[in-house]
Amino acid sequence: AIWMTQSPSLLSASTGDRVTISCRMSQGISSYLAWYQQKPGKAPELLIYAASTLQSGVPSRFSGSGSGTDFTLTISCLQSEDFATYYCQQYYSFPQAFGQGTKVEIK
Amino acid sequence: EVQLLESGGGLVQPGGSLRLSCAASGFTFSSYAMSWVRQAPGKGLEWVSAISGSGGSTYYADSVKGRFTISRDNSKNTLYLQMNSLRAEDTAVYYCAKASRYYGSGSYGYYMDVWGKGTTVTVSS
Numbered sequence: 379a380i381w382m383t384q385s386p387s388l389l390s391a392s393t394g395d396r397v398t399i400s401c402r403m404s405q406g407i408s409s410y411l412a413w414y415q416q417k418p419g420k421a422p423e424l425l426i427y428a429a430s431t432l433q434s435g436v437p438s439r440f441s442g443s444g445s446g447t448d449f450t451l452t453i454s455c456l457q458s459e460d461f462a463t464y465y466c467q468q469y470y471s472f473p474q475a476f477g478q479g480t481k482v483e484i485k
Numbered sequence: 486e487v488q489l490l491e492s493g494g495g496l497v498q499p500g501g502s503l504r505l506s507c508a509a510s511g512f513t514f515s516s517y518a519m520s521w522v523r524q525a526p527g528k529g530l531e532w533v534s535a536i537s538g539s540g541g542s543t544y545y546a547d548s549v550k551g552r553f554t555i556s557r558d559n560s561k562n563t564l565y566l567q568m569n570s571l572r573a574e575d576t577a578v579y580y581c582a583k584a585s586r587y588y589g590s591g592s593y594g595y596y597m598d599v600w601g602k603g604t605t606v607t608v609s610s
Contacts, residue, residue, distance in 0.1 A: 379547070408589050412596040414530075421580055421600040422522075422530065428587050433598065465530050469587070469594040472544040474520075474532040 380404055380468050384477025390485040391456055399451040399480045401466035406446045410470035413442055413451045416479075417462045425464075426451065456482070487511040487599045489581050494604030501571050501608070507564040507581030507601055515539070515559040518584040518595045521566050523577035524603075531577070534566065535584060535595065549575075571608045578603040 381404035391397050401411065409429040414422040424433045426442040429449055439454045453460055461484055466477040493505040507519070521533040534555040535544045543555050554567040564581050582597035 410587065410589055410594040410596075414597075416530075421602055422597075423600070424596065424598045427585075427596045427598070428589065467530075467532075467596065469596045471594075472535065473546050474535070474544075474595075476522075476530040476532060479529040 379473055380407065380471065380475060382466065382468060382475055382477045384466055384480055386480060387478060389480055389482045391482060392485045393456055393458055395456045397453045397456055397482060399464055399466075401444075401449040401451070401477050403447040403449075403468060407468050407470035409445050410468060411442075411444070411449050412467045412469060413440075414465045414467065414476075415460075415462050416465065422465065453482075487583065489583065489599060489601035491579065491581050491601045491604035494579065494606045496607045496609065497571055498610050499572060499608055502567070502569045503571065503606060505566040505568065505579055505581075505604060505606070507566075509562045509564065509583070512583065514557075514562040518586070519557060519564045520582045520584050520595070520597055521555060521564075522580045522582055522597070522600075523575075523606075524580070525574070525577045528577075533579070536564070568606070571606075573608050576606060576608045578605050 383402045411429045413426040416422040430442045463481045488510045490508045520535040536555045552570045556565045580603045581601045583599040584595035585598045
């Protein structure tokens, strides 16, 4: 199985800030990585797939980068609706896996 | 509009069984792989199982292998998760998700682009 390390687990930020979340794999997964946003009491929503491809309808302030073992989600200018929990997910091989999650809270 | 609606959750005793259903609409169901993902109270997401569009290939997390069975009825546009020998640690919200295919470096991978609202399973005596 592929192990994932997502960091930080908690990120305190202000509206307008630029934030980055990291996801590291125990082995290379090429670009088979997705990012999801989840708000309390709601289902997750897809933000990015193939490491850097923005899902339709997702604001351009979200971006993804990386390949192999190291990946990053960046929110360029944090908005109030972006305070949520974010998960990375590898879909390179089964069993698939999610990172531990990063909660982005208001500073 | 693509929609997924889970049902079948509830309270069950340890060792019991439950079958979850996920009714799909708004897309050609048989053309897509489908997945189940769960989330224990206050915890992160855990991938549970996946099935190919034809139903011919199935995949499981080690934590449920041998106890859970994923299946689908393409004539009814419905995905299922049969859960046996349930344990307290299976308590979670269970989401079904439509899986879209990505072809990268020589193989296909499946990411989840549409999710249902989830159904709650509680295993307790």
